[in-house]
Amino acid sequence: xxxxxxxxxxxxxxxxxxxxxxxxxxxxxxxxxxxxxxxxxxxxxxxxxxxxxxxxxxxxxxxxxxxxxxxxxxxxxxxxxxxxxxxxxxxxxxxxxxxxxxxxxxxxxxxxxxxxxxxxxxxxxxxxxxxxxxxxxxxxxxxxxxxxxxxxxxxxxxxxxxxxxxxxxxxxxxxxxxxxxxxxxxxxxxxxxxxxxxxxxxxxxxxxxxxxxxxxxxxxxxxxxxxxxxxxxxxxxxxxxxxxxxxxxxxxxxxxxxxxxxxxxxxxxxxxxxxxxxxxxxxxxxxxxxxxxxxxxxxxxxxxxxxxxxxxxxxxxxxxxxxxxxxxxxxxxxxxxxxxxxxxxxxxxxxxxxxxxxxxxxxxxxxxxxxxxxxxxxxxxxxxxxxxxxxxxxxxxxxxxxxxxxxxxxxxxxxxxxxxxxxxxxxxxxxxxxxxxxxxxxxxxxxxxxxxxxxxxxxxxxxxxxxxxxxxxxxxxx
Numbered sequence: 289x290x291x292x293x294x295x296x297x298x299x300x301x302x303x304x305x306x307x308x309x310x311x312x313x314x315x316x317x318x319x320x321x322x323x324x325x326x327x328x329x330x331x332x333x334x335x336x337x338x339x340x341x342x343x344x345x346x347x348x349x350x351x352x353x354x355x356x357x358x359x360x361x362x363x364x365x366x367x368x369x370x371x372x373x374x375x376x377x378x379x380x381x382x383x384x385x386x387x388x389x390x391x392x393x394x395x396x397x398x399x400x401x402x403x404x405x406x407x408x409x410x411x412x413x414x415x416x417x418x419x420x421x422x423x424x425x426x427x428x429x430x431x432x433x434x435x436x437x438x439x440x441x442x443x444x445x446x447x448x449x450x451x452x453x454x455x456x457x458x459x460x461x462x463x464x465x466x467x468x469x470x471x472x473x474x475x476x477x478x479x480x481x482x483x484x485x486x487x488x489x490x491x492x493x494x495x496x497x498x499x500x501x502x503x504x505x506x507x508x509x510x511x512x513x514x515x516x517x518x519x520x521x522x523x524x525x526x527x528x529x530x531x532x533x534x535x536x537x538x539x540x541x542x543x544x545x546x547x548x549x550x551x552x553x554x555x556x557x558x559x560x561x562x563x564x565x566x567x568x569x570x571x572x573x574x575x576x577x578x579x580x581x582x583x584x585x586x587x588x589x590x591x592x593x594x595x596x597x598x599x600x601x602x603x604x605x606x607x608x609x610x611x612x613x614x615x616x617x618x619x620x621x622x623x624x625x626x627x628x629x630x631x632x633x634x635x636x637x638x639x640x641x642x643x644x645x646x647x648x649x650x651x652x653x654x655x656x657x658x659x660x661x662x663x664x665x666x667x668x669x670x671x672x673x674x675x676x677x678x679x680x681x682x683x684x685x686x687x688x689x690x691x692x693x694x695x696x697x698x699x700x701x702x703x704x705x706x707x708x709x710x711x712x713x714x715x716x717x718x719x720x721x722x723x724x725x726x727x728x729x730x731x732x733x734x735x736x737x738x739x740x741x742x743x744x745x746x747x748x749x750x751x752x753x754x755x756x757x758x759x760x761x762x763x764x765x766x
Contacts, residue, residue, distance in 0.1 A: 316448070318440055319456040319511070319735035320433065321354075322471070324532025325398050325560055325599070326695060327376070328354040329436055330732040332740065333448070343736045345729055346440055349376055354695075354728050356380060356599070357531075358397040359432050369488050370394070372435045380600070383418070384592035390419040394490075396428050397595060398531065398560060409467035414493055418591055422493045426474045433457075433478035434486030454507050455480045456735040461512040461528075461535040461552030468510055476500035481507045509742075511735045512537065512552055523549065524689045527676060527706070528731060529697040532558040534672050536679045538687065546744055551751040553679050557671035559696030562606055563598045565664045570653075573639045574631045582630050593624035609660070610701025618645075618656045625651065665701065672702065673709040680713060690721045691730075698727035 318331045329346040345353045355376030360383055363370045373393075374382055383395045394417040413425040437450055459471050479486040481504040491497055512535070522542075528535040534557055538550040571577055583590045605619050628636065628651045636653075639646040645654040655664075680687070690710070692703055707721050724730045738744065 314454040316452050317736050317739045318453040319732050320436055321458045321732035323530045325357055326354050327357050328732045330736045332736050343733050361394045363392055372431055375435050390588050393419050395419045399428055411470045423490055426470050427490050429474040430477035430487040437480055449483055451483055454739055456509045456511050456739045458511050458731050458735050460533040462554035473500055475508055476502055522688045525687050526691045528694040530558050530694040531560045534675050545746045547746045548748040550682055551749045555675050557668050561668045567598050569663055574635050593626045597624055607699050610704055618654045621653045623651050669705050677713050692723045693727045693730040695728040698723055
């Protein structure tokens with residue numbers, strides 16, 4: 289009778305070698321924070337006698353490190369080639385002067401905000417120029433990236449080329465895979481990882497978009513906005529409130545290594561929704577929905593005046609709203625002369641019936657803090673708090689610190705309301721809410737730090753599951 293062989297003895301398992309990091313550490317890095325309402329670039333270069341390997345922010349304007357996300361593009365006489373005239377505040381200023389020749393220009397501002405909220409982004413998504421016409425969003429982004437690349441290279445006066453840098457572009461954590469892929473393609477179109485000139489023409493809408501050649505893909509990385517912010521603590525939450533989106537991540541810090549504790553969360557209630565709400569309030573005063581009559585009177589000049597009012601004049605006051613200043617209880621906004629002349633003093637005096645004050649001598653509109661909070665800020669703040677509460681509900685264990693970053697994250701009123709909401713939600717006074725000195729530059733600086741040491745992030749939490757099993761189509765004849 290033959291003996292049963294039985295199970296074979298276990299053999300010694302082979303040691304699994306530690307995986308080679310996908311990204312190698314680098315000391316020549318450029319990071320672009322491509323926000324809805326603003327742009328910034330940070331970099332670090334190798335150690336030398338004059339540099340210490342510090343992270344520096346590229347001056348994109350004579351007085352600003354972070355500039356408005358605006359671009360003015362001109363096409364040649366044949367319409368075959370396009371060139372960027374200016375970005376940022378200079379583009380905003382020049383835009384109002386091209387009204388007599390606007391058919392030769394394309395002007396874009398806050399391009400991510402021109403899209404419908406919650407709309408899925410992909411490479412064929414279109415945006416409308418302020419000067420008329422539709423364009424592929426991916427190519428507009430590529431023109432902006434091309435200009436930022438050229439500005440950085442010019443800054444070094446020939447010492448460095450584009451290919452010397454490892455590039456990082458920040459994207460909202462709530463963006464889906466197709467939107468992130470679109471940003472990568474835009475970077476290749478801009479020639480960030482090559483020494484090419486970048487994009488020089490637009491593809492007519494309706495024509496197929498050619499896919500760019502992926503040159504040196506290892507030199508391009510995308511960073512989720514809150515994830516790469518500069519912060520060190522045991523368990524911390526980063527709330528990145530930019531112009532277009534609110535992005536939240538939670539991280540665990542253990543001996544200098546970071547693990548993501550929660551899939552990225554967020555919504556589309558960033559700071560520009562405040563500007564939009566103020567716009568609707570003024571539309572109600574002048575009884576002109578969407579300012580249609582005003583815009584029809586002078587499409588270029590009127591739009592430039594409205595942009596200056598809501599995104600320049602009001603922007604600074606929006607960010608300092610909530611800071612206690614003795615004797616000041618209202619915000620005073622200077623109205624554009626063009627708007628005052630069009631609607632007239634009688635129409636603008638309707639503001640007085642809504643507990644606001646119109647001063648015809650100064651051409652200004654005064655709004656009390658209480659009314660501004662109730663009518664302009666409250667709904668957006670509620671949406672931001674709703675997102676923060678949802679993140680706390682996902683994690684029963686204590687969060688040590690909450691970091692508020694991004695352009696709107698530095699608003700004192702926002703931090704006050706978030707602190708109150710967390711205390712109410714958790715049942716304890718939560719006093720460990722931190723806002724960096726430069727909250728609007730925290731993301732771009734953190735992107736450089738992450739690329740210098742990409743292995744600092746030990747693990748992430750997937751925001752979706754992916755199935756691989758498929759079945760044949762059912763055949764009823766069988």
